[in-house]
Amino acid sequence: MGLIVALSLLLAIILFVLLAPLASPYACDEIDFDGPWSSAPTLAHQHWFGTDSLGRDLFVRTACGGRLSLLVGVVSTLVSLLIGVAYGACAGYAGGRVDTLMMRAVDVLYALPFMFLVIVLMVLFGRHLLLLFVAIGAVNWLDMARVVRGQTLVLRRREFIAAARIGGLSDARIIVRHIVPNLVDIVVVYAALTLPQVILIESFLSFLGLGAASTSWGALVDDGAREMMATPWSLLFPALFLGATLLLLNLVAEQLRLRLARGAGTT
Amino acid sequence: MLSFALRRLLSAVPTLFVLVTLTFFLMRAAPGGPFDGERTLPPQVEAALTREYHLDAPLWRQYLDYLGNLAHGDLGPSFQYEGYRVTELIGDALPVSLALGSAALALSLLLGGVIGAVAALRQGRWIDPLLTHITLIGVSIPNYVIAPLLVLLFAVTLGWLPAGGWHHDRPTDMVLPVIALALPQIAYIARLLRNGLIDALATPYLRTARAKGLPLRLLVLRHAWRPAVLPVISHLGPAAAGLLTGSVVVEQVFGIPGLGRYFVQAALNRDYTLVLGAVLLYGTLIVLFNFVVDLLYGALDPRLRTA
Numbered sequence: 001m002g003l004i005v006a007l008s009l010l011l012a013i014i015l016f017v018l019l020a021p022l023a024s025p026y027a028c029d030e031i032d033f034d035g036p037w038s039s040a041p042t043l044a045h046q047h048w049f050g051t052d053s054l055g056r057d058l059f060v061r062t063a064c065g066g067r068l069s070l071l072v073g074v075v076s077t078l079v080s081l082l083i084g085v086a087y088g089a090c091a092g093y094a095g096g097r098v099d100t101l102m103m104r105a106v107d108v109l110y111a112l113p114f115m116f117l118v119i120v121l122m123v124l125f126g127r128h129l130l131l132l133f134v135a136i137g138a139v140n141w142l143d144m145a146r147v148v149r150g151q152t153l154v155l156r157r158r159e160f161i162a163a164a165r166i167g168g169l170s171d172a173r174i175i176v177r178h179i180v181p182n183l184v185d186i187v188v189v190y191a192a193l194t195l196p197q198v199i200l201i202e203s204f205l206s207f208l209g210l211g212a213a214s215t216s217w218g219a220l221v222d223d224g225a226r227e228m229m230a231t232p233w234s235l236l237f238p239a240l241f242l243g244a245t246l247l248l249l250n251l252v253a254e255q256l257r258l259r260l261a262r263g264a265g266t267t
Numbered sequence: 268m269l270s271f272a273l274r275r276l277l278s279a280v281p282t283l284f285v286l287v288t289l290t291f292f293l294m295r296a297a298p299g300g301p302f303d304g305e306r307t308l309p310p311q312v313e314a315a316l317t318r319e320y321h322l323d324a325p326l327w328r329q330y331l332d333y334l335g336n337l338a339h340g341d342l343g344p345s346f347q348y349e350g351y352r353v354t355e356l357i358g359d360a361l362p363v364s365l366a367l368g369s370a371a372l373a374l375s376l377l378l379g380g381v382i383g384a385v386a387a388l389r390q391g392r393w394i395d396p397l398l399t400h401i402t403l404i405g406v407s408i409p410n411y412v413i414a415p416l417l418v419l420l421f422a423v424t425l426g427w428l429p430a431g432g433w434h435h436d437r438p439t440d441m442v443l444p445v446i447a448l449a450l451p452q453i454a455y456i457a458r459l460l461r462n463g464l465i466d467a468l469a470t471p472y473l474r475t476a477r478a479k480g481l482p483l484r485l486l487v488l489r490h491a492w493r494p495a496v497l498p499v500i501s502h503l504g505p506a507a508a509g510l511l512t513g514s515v516v517v518e519q520v521f522g523i524p525g526l527g528r529y530f531v532q533a534a535l536n537r538d539y540t541l542v543l544g545a546v547l548l549y550g551t552l553i554v555l556f557n558f559v560v561d562l563l564y565g566a567l568d569p570r571l572r573t574a
Contacts, residue, residue: 108282119531121293200409207411208515208531218411225415225520232419239412247407254403 003255010248013241017066026057028064028215050233052223061215062237068216069242072132073199079137080198081191084144085183089175091145092152103149106142118201122210132211136201144190151186155179189260192253196246203242217242275561279554286550287337287543291330294539301346301537320346333543342547343540347533353544357526361548363433364513364525370441371448372510378449379456379499386457387464387495388483398457405454414447414520431521444521448514452506456499463495470494493567500567504560508552512545 021028049058091102121135155161156179164174203218205211211219217238224235302308302316317323321332336343342353386398421443422430428442467473468491476486513527526545533541 108285119534196407204409204411204516208519210531221412221415225418228415228419229423232423235415235419239416243404243408243412246409247404250403250407 003252003259006248006251006255010245010252013066013245013248014070017063017070020063021060024057024060026060028056028060049237050231052227052231052234058234058237061220062217062241064215065217065220065238066241066245069199069203069218069245072129072136072202072216073195075133076136076140076198076202077191077194079133080140080144080194081187083137084141084190085148085180085187087141088145088148088150089152089179089183092149093156093171093175093179095153095156099149099153103146106145110142118205119208119210122205132202132205136198139201140194140198144187144194147186147190148183151183152179155182185260185263189253189256192249192256196249196253199242199246199249217245271565272558272562275558279558282554283547283550287334287547288330290543290546291333291539292326294534294537294542295326301539320344333540337547342544345538345541347536347538347541353540356529356541357544357548360513360524360526360529363523364518364527365511367441367444367448367517367523367525368507368510368513370445371452372507374445374449375452375456379453380460382453382457383460383499384464384487386461387468388487390465395461399461402454402457405450406458408451409516410447410451410514411516411520413450414443414517417443417447418520431523433521433523440521444517444523447517447520448510452510455502455506459498459502460495463498464491467491467494497564497567500563501560504556505553508549508556512549512552 049062051057052061087102087106091099094102118135118139121131161174161178164178169177202211203216203221206216206218207222209219209222220238221235221242224231224238228235300322301320302313308316321329324332333343340354342357345351345353345356348356382398382402386395386402389395418430421428428439430443431440433440464487468477468486473486473491476490477483513523513525515527515531517523518525518527526548529541529545530549532538533545
């Protein structure tokens with residue numbers, strides 16, 4: 001029940017982000033020279049969320065910011081998923097000394113203050129979208145690797161893996177065809193947990209002015225925070241959308257986690 | 268016990284070493300330098316500066332020099348703040364962040380503890396789902412959203428508290444930053460404690476204690492709290508390190524001269540030594556708090572002592 005409500009609200013946000021710019025006569029960074037600067041939300045000039053102090057339409061900007069935030073969220077989650085599953089499955093399948101060594105490396109990486117490494121990376125190598133995907137994804141694969149490795153250790157002892165090995169399949173093929181497909185449910189849950197974290201990091205970087213573009217929810221919240229005296233709505237709308245999205249994603253992730261735990265308990 | 272503690276502390280050295288090395292070479296690999304300013308310096312001045320800071324030496328030499336100075340507790344001169352040592356800069360900023368961080372930590376322990384305990388002990392009644400949903404909001408919404416909203420509500424609209432700044436004679440300056448720092452932590456602690464308590468109360472030995480008639484209050488105060496606070500403690504290790512070294516966001520929003528802002532500013536300015544100093548301090552605190560977490564784990568649950 002809660003899951004369905006949360007998912008449909010998320011869908012509504014996604015639709016808004018995709019379709020809103022089509023419904024409005026304005027573009028993301030377009031300045032409306034005819035309309036009032038710093039205008040409160042109004043129907044008169046079709047500025048439904050008002051305009052900021054440069055005369056840009058906030059309805060469209062909120063949607064554009066959402067496009068970027070969600071795009072970074074999905075792509076970076078995929079990056080972290082790819083690294084985490086590959087690393088975890090290899091470590092777990094290899095077992096023994098290789099496994100110990102690989103997981104020891106993960107432990108060391110856990111101790112590093114990664115947020116600051118991402119900040120340093122973004123500052124030093126420029127605010128590039130591709131780098132952003134990789135930097136955020138590369139920070140978030142540790143949890144995934146741990147969980148996948150644990151699950152692989154269990155799977156490795158099952159009969160069908162032994163059968164595949166006796167059948168003469170190569171290790172790489174066993175991992176890709178037999179281990180990974182059996183990890184799907186746990187990977188889905190952890191991907192759902194990673195998604196809001198990733199969006200959080202992206203908007204954090206944007207808030208600090210280190211993001212890849214000037215319109216992401218984090219950057220809009222930063223703009224809005226600077227101008228909240230004159231135009232409080234320029235803070236409220238992006239903050240509302242960012243907050244709601246993060247909350248809903250966390251809700252979905254928690255529901256999925258509970259279902260997985262319950263499923264594991266009954267079977 | 269002592270040998271465990273020593274071994275644990277020694278194992279922190281390689282971690283910090285990796286951290287320093289990684290940060291050092293990452294920064295040097297980046298384009299730009301500390302003396303790239305708005306106006307270009309005359310070549311003689313730039314050459315003199317480069318010599319002054321030993322930037323003309325080979326990179327491995329600079330790296331070894333840095334490590335050598337580090338062993339003597341010297342973090343080197345700041346590149347951006349002329350005439351200041353990094354240790355001085357950190358020494359000035361740290362007390363501010365410490366004051367805010369420890370107040371926020373105390374507040375979040377208190378409120379998080381109370382909310383978590385109430386939710387767990389009223390499990391199944393209306394107040395538990397209510398608190399659980401409210402704390403999910405707290406966990407989900409980051410403090411760079413909360414902090415400006417707090418300012419908008421309490422400073423701009425209501426005018427009760429100052430919107431920012433840092434004055435020694437104005438304690439109200441601390442209120443909003445501390446709340447902004449504490450809110451997510453309150454939510455985390457409350458959720459962890461609630462789940463911990465519920466799990467603990469479901470264990471056979473506590474069900475037995477309950478069945479023989481021990482009142483719930485004594486059950487929690489004498490027994491259940493031990494296993495229940497373990498997850499809270501392991502969360503608190505890194506969280507405390509983060510709070511005490513200052514939050515970039517909260518310090519930026521409220522204009523506070525703490526340590527957090529150095530992380531970003533210094534990296535932007537290519538202030539190599541300051542970035543290294545800040546990252547090293549943060550890393551050391553993380554390692555230290557994780558060590559304390561391990562000790563507390565051993566103290567609370569003897570079965571974990573050998574690990």
